[in-house]
Amino acid sequence: MAEPLLRVEGVVKRFGGFQALGGVTLHVERGERFGLIGPNGSGKTTLISCISGTLRNDGGRIFFQGQDISARPAYQRARLGIARSFQIPRPFHSMTLQENLELSLDYAARDRAGDDHAAAAREILRMVGLDAKAGVISARLTQIEMRKLELARAMAARPSLLISDEAMAGLSSSEVDDLLAILLKMNEAGTTVIMIEHIMRAVMRFSQRIAVLDAGEKIAEGPPAEILNNKAVERAYLGE
Amino acid sequence: MSVKGRSLLVLAVLFLAGLFAFTRFVENRYIFFAAYVVLQYIVLATAWNILGGYTGYVNFGTGAFFALGVYSSVFLIQMFRAPLLVQIATGGVVAGLLGLGLGYLTLRLRGTFFSIATLALAVVLQTFVINWEYVGGAKGTTVLRPAHAPFFNNYIEFLFMVMGCLAVGSVAIAWFIEHSRIGRGFAAIRDNEEAAECTGVPTLKLKLLATTISGCLMGVAGTPFPYYLSFVDPDSAFNLSYALNSLAMPVVGGTTTWLGPVVGAVLLGTAQQLATVTISSELNILIVGVVLVLFVVLAPKGIVGLVQQFVQRRRA
Amino acid sequence: MFSLDLLLNAVVAGALLGGFYAAVSLGISVTFGLLDVVNIAHPVFVILGAYTAFTLNANYGVDPLLAGALFAPVFFVLGVVVYRVYYTSFESKGEGSQGGGLVFFFGLLFIVEVGLMLKFGVDYRLVEAPYIGESIHLGPIGLAYRLLVPCAVGLLMTLCLYLFLGKTFYGRAIMGVAQDSLALRLVGADPVRVKTLAFGISIATASVAGALLIMISPVEPSIGRAYIGRAFAITVLGGLGSIGGTLTAAMILGIAESLTSTFSGPSWALAVSFGILLLVLAVRPAGLFGR
Numbered sequence: 001m002a003e004p005l006l007r008v009e010g011v012v013k014r015f016g017g018f019q020a021l022g023g024v025t026l027h028v029e030r031g032e033r034f035g036l037i038g039p040n041g042s043g044k045t046t047l048i049s050c051i052s053g054t055l056r057n058d059g060g061r062i063f064f065q066g067q068d069i070s071a072r073p074a075y076q077r078a079r080l081g082i083a084r085s086f087q088i089p090r091p092f093h094s095m096t097l098q099e100n101l102e103l104s105l106d107y108a109a110r111d112r113a114g115d116d117h118a119a120a121a122r123e124i125l126r127m128v129g130l131d132a133k134a135g136v137i138s139a140r141l142t143q144i145e146m147r148k149l150e151l152a153r154a155m156a157a158r159p160s161l162l163i164s165d166e167a168m169a170g171l172s173s174s175e176v177d178d179l180l181a182i183l184l185k186m187n188e189a190g191t192t193v194i195m196i197e198h199i200m201r202a203v204m205r206f207s208q209r210i211a212v213l214d215a216g217e218k219i220a221e222g223p224p225a226e227i228l229n230n231k232a233v234e235r236a237y238l239g240e
Numbered sequence: 241m242s243v244k245g246r247s248l249l250v251l252a253v254l255f256l257a258g259l260f261a262f263t264r265f266v267e268n269r270y271i272f273f274a275a276y277v278v279l280q281y282i283v284l285a286t287a288w289n290i291l292g293g294y295t296g297y298v299n300f301g302t303g304a305f306f307a308l309g310v311y312s313s314v315f316l317i318q319m320f321r322a323p324l325l326v327q328i329a330t331g332g333v334v335a336g337l338l339g340l341g342l343g344y345l346t347l348r349l350r351g352t353f354f355s356i357a358t359l360a361l362a363v364v365l366q367t368f369v370i371n372w373e374y375v376g377g378a379k380g381t382t383v384l385r386p387a388h389a390p391f392f393n394n395y396i397e398f399l400f401m402v403m404g405c406l407a408v409g410s411v412a413i414a415w416f417i418e419h420s421r422i423g424r425g426f427a428a429i430r431d432n433e434e435a436a437e438c439t440g441v442p443t444l445k446l447k448l449l450a451t452t453i454s455g456c457l458m459g460v461a462g463t464p465f466p467y468y469l470s471f472v473d474p475d476s477a478f479n480l481s482y483a484l485n486s487l488a489m490p491v492v493g494g495t496t497t498w499l500g501p502v503v504g505a506v507l508l509g510t511a512q513q514l515a516t517v518t519i520s521s522e523l524n525i526l527i528v529g530v531v532l533v534l535f536v537v538l539a540p541k542g543i544v545g546l547v548q549q550f551v552q553r554r555r556a
Numbered sequence: 557m558f559s560l561d562l563l564l565n566a567v568v569a570g571a572l573l574g575g576f577y578a579a580v581s582l583g584i585s586v587t588f589g590l591l592d593v594v595n596i597a598h599p600v601f602v603i604l605g606a607y608t609a610f611t612l613n614a615n616y617g618v619d620p621l622l623a624g625a626l627f628a629p630v631f632f633v634l635g636v637v638v639y640r641v642y643y644t645s646f647e648s649k650g651e652g653s654q655g656g657g658l659v660f661f662f663g664l665l666f667i668v669e670v671g672l673m674l675k676f677g678v679d680y681r682l683v684e685a686p687y688i689g690e691s692i693h694l695g696p697i698g699l700a701y702r703l704l705v706p707c708a709v710g711l712l713m714t715l716c717l718y719l720f721l722g723k724t725f726y727g728r729a730i731m732g733v734a735q736d737s738l739a740l741r742l743v744g745a746d747p748v749r750v751k752t753l754a755f756g757i758s759i760a761t762a763s764v765a766g767a768l769l770i771m772i773s774p775v776e777p778s779i780g781r782a783y784i785g786r787a788f789a790i791t792v793l794g795g796l797g798s799i800g801g802t803l804t805a806a807m808i809l810g811i812a813e814s815l816t817s818t819f820s821g822p823s824w825a826l827a828v829s830f831g832i833l834l835l836v837l838a839v840r841p842a843g844l845f846g847r
Contacts, residue, residue: 052438078440090435092428094496103428106421108440157439298658300596345834349841352594353792355658357837359596360785360830367827430655480781484666491659522673529666536659537645 003066005030005161005192006051012059013046013216020046022216023060028161028194033187035207035224036196039237042213044196045087048163052084053077065160078108083159087166089146091138097125097149098134104156112158121156128152128182144175151182155191162186163194168202176202204228212236248415252408259404263397274513276400276468280461281509282407284482285489285501286414287457292487293495294414294423295450296430297351301358302486304365305335305455307477309462314375314472317383324402328463335459336452343451347444351433366478380473383466399464406464410457414498417453426450458486481525485509488532494544503543561696566818567811568697574810575707576772578714578803579765580783581790583758586717588788589796590730591751593642594658597665599783601759604668605631605766606775607676613683620683621709624767628760635759638664639752665780672777680774688771706768711803713761718799730754731797782826789833795846804844808832 004027013021021043028034036044049055051062053074061070069077083104092100101121105113113120125131128148133141138149147167154162164183168176180202187193197203203210204224212220212227214236220227227233259279266272284302291297309331316322316330342361346354370378389398417423425446428436437443466472485508493504508528515524539546580602587593605624612623646657691700721727729745730753740747769775790809794801809829817825836843 054434054438073442073444074437075440075442078438084438086435086438090432092431092435094427094431099424103424103436103441104439106424107428110440153439292655296655298655298662300658300662345838349837351654352588352658353837353841356594356596356788356792357833360788360833363781363785364827364830367823371823480666484662487659487662520674522670525666526670526674529663529670533660533663533667536656536663537641540645540656 002030004028005032005065006194007063008047008051008060009063010060011047011050011057011062013043013050013055014058020216021050021057024213024216024218025060026211026218026221028192030160030192031187031190032192033206033208034192034194035203035210036194036213037198037200037203037210037227038213041215042236043216044213045165046216047213048084048165048194048196051077052082052163075107078157078159079110081112081158081160082163083108083154083157083161084163085147085150085154085165085167087169089150091141091146091149091153093137093139095138096135097130097138097141097152098122100138100149100153101125101156104153105158108157108159124152124155127155127185129178144171144178147171147179148182151179155186159191161192161194163196165196166198168197168199180206245415245419252412256401256404256408259401263392263400272396272400274510276403277513278506278509279400279403279407281485281489281505282502283403283410283461284458284486285493285505286407286410286498287454287461288486289490289495289498289501290414290417290426290457291450291454293490293500294417294426294430295447296433297347297447297450298355298487299358299451299454300355300483300487301361302458303478303480303482304358304362305338305458306462306482307362307365307369307474308335308338309459310465310472310477311369311375312459313463313466314381314383317466318374318381324399324464324467328402328406328460331463332456332460335462336456338459339451339453339455340448342455343448347447347451362478362480362483366474369474369478376473378474380471380476382471385467385470395467399468402464406460410460411498411502413453413457414501418498422446422449481521481528484525484528484532485512488528488535490542491532491540492535492542494542496541497544500542500544507543562818563815564697566814568699569703570811570814571807572699572703572707572810573772573814574803574807575710576703576765576768577710577786577790577810578806579706579710579761579768581787581794581802581806582713582717582799583761583765584787584791585794585796585799585802586730586754586758586761588791589798589802591733591754593639593647593751593755595661595755595758596658596784596788597661597668598758598762599780599787600665600668601631601634601762602766602769602783603672603775603777603780605763606770607672607681607766608763609767609770610681610683610775613685614681619685620767620771621705621764624764627763631763632756632760635756636752638759639755643748643751669777669780676777678776678778680776681770682774683770685771702771702773706772709764709768710806713764714799714803717757717761721799726750726753782829785826785833786829789829789836791843792841793832793836793843795843798843798845801843801845 006028008024008026010023010025011021012023024047038044050057053072057070061068064080064082098121101124102117105117105120122131125134128151130145130148141149151167168179176199183193195203195206207224210224210227211218212233219232219236220230288299288302291299312331312334313327316327342357346357375381385395389395392398425441428441429443429446433443489504489508490501492508494500512524583598587595608627609620609623612618613620642657642660687701691698721731729740729750733740733747733750786809790802790805794805809832813825813828816828
């Protein structure tokens, strides 16, 4: 069987005395749409921070494209092809939307971006529907526009693996559909996507496989239908 | 090079020509010195801004880097009678290494730790220099200016021109950085360092680069000092007004482009030179402090920013 | 020349100095350790406190400690005003403006220091009180009152602050505000109010610390600069957020400086605090008791 794009083996993360992740193991196949869910505080963002390199895991290993990247700094992982969006959008606020994306192309996508970064940035802005505002300073966007910019910037990194962290929280139904469509299009073009969401209908519709975290441990994994009927998952969300 | 770049190059050449004419026609020693100080501040403000304005890391210890340049020159003069070019190169290298070292120790932690460390840096370096008898210790030392200068009537005029070239050179470096991929990386670090790292920007390496270049230029600014003034002592080399001014000038002028520090240096520098003959140096510093606080609170984008806003409003 | 007496006296003097250093550093321990505000101007507020104590003492014969206590409410208000400006201009605008905050305090530092220079000149000023100049002797060890009283007051201040932060509602709110503003809101405490209170308290401590400072030795406006390095070295060594850590680190620094001063000469004492700061940052940035 082909090597999975991402392999997380027994990842442990501690903050002082508190154990945020207690040995999580999962893998994501190339081209897959993978969902990651769990109650608040279960360690989802911590896990993807360990995968993207923002945090260094204390135990276990992380493999990307077959390489052990556990010790690599975040910027190298970005160059290898891991991109993430942040829950609370973090645009480069003094730059325009165009410049935000060009930065991604200049750095993360350096080996993959081709020559005309300006045109590539414009194209991605068109895909997310923000091209009219390409010259606007990113600090002046609305909430949904910022979320789209987050995704667009991650896309500009030309990643093999895109991790979307609660991009849809607090958005209206049609806005959720907008973002879902963008992610689906990206996946069709070949990008593997990990989606973290609380909006169940989005995760269920989008994902081919879902893993459930609770209190730093993986308590279930499987296709959406299985997860829906899983008693342990129900308990985790609703309590005993 | 773009049209804008070419016209700036022409401007630089004209500027240097103007400075040359200045040396020919201006006799008054005080005006000369005032102009020298302003040129020196163009270098210091530009150097500060590369790390502070472009990358977002505040350096309170300009005095330490500047004085390092001053004292490395003193050492080279007394030990080897070294030519000016060697002094400049050495001062730049030593100060650059200091920036690199300090950066390496503190930049992997939060930015505030770096700034705090720079505050204490000047105090410590001054302690070392005070105890170093070879360069004069606390009392200071006299340095003999060379009798002859290449191309000019006297050495002072020569040094003035050298400082002018250093000013143009440092602004050129800032301009190149600003328009390069590295400069965009700096800006990303300033805007949101964590996002920058996740977007593939090697933040630690770039921060170290910024600290090194900034420190190097500050040291270079100090290297002609011994020959120019002929007397060097720790109080004048480590003077806190360097820290205040090199920070206030970019903040007042505008921190996002190369133009801001130049505007700030020319305005604040000239104003201070004019003021020192009429008011006490303490009042001078007080006013700079007040202007700094007013700008950082009310007009954080500086004069350049205010002008940009004004122009945009006219267009709308 | 080495002798046990010399060593003992140096250590004791250092420990007494440490108690005083704690008084100076408490303000930074609160603002930097708990609020994450880098108020590098704090030492200059301490100098301001020294001068207000001097003014009351020289003109009205008021005991310096009393003067420090009397001015504490005034300094509290000053702290509130400063924080309000800082908050509206920088903190409320999000992460990107942190550099501006640093620059703000730097400017403030110069304004206060030079303002003092203009008003009082650069001559050294001192206070007069009946107990300054006296000392008690325990065997070979001499304890000067001018060191003993500041140390005692410093310890007292540390204890009071520790109790306030640990036992009172607002104290605990201050402890929690940096970590969890949302939780604070849920229990009815406005995070901005809490931070303003904390900042006000930290500047109020500067009033008392200043009075202690001028008791120990004469002051002139620029001596605050040495304390910037010391106060931050102490706060970082002790661990951000730990009052007990601040006291411990203050003692360590005081003793280290005293020993250096006695055996290598006073001009190297300043380098000690910086050396400690660099060492801590390089080896264990969380400090001794940091979170």
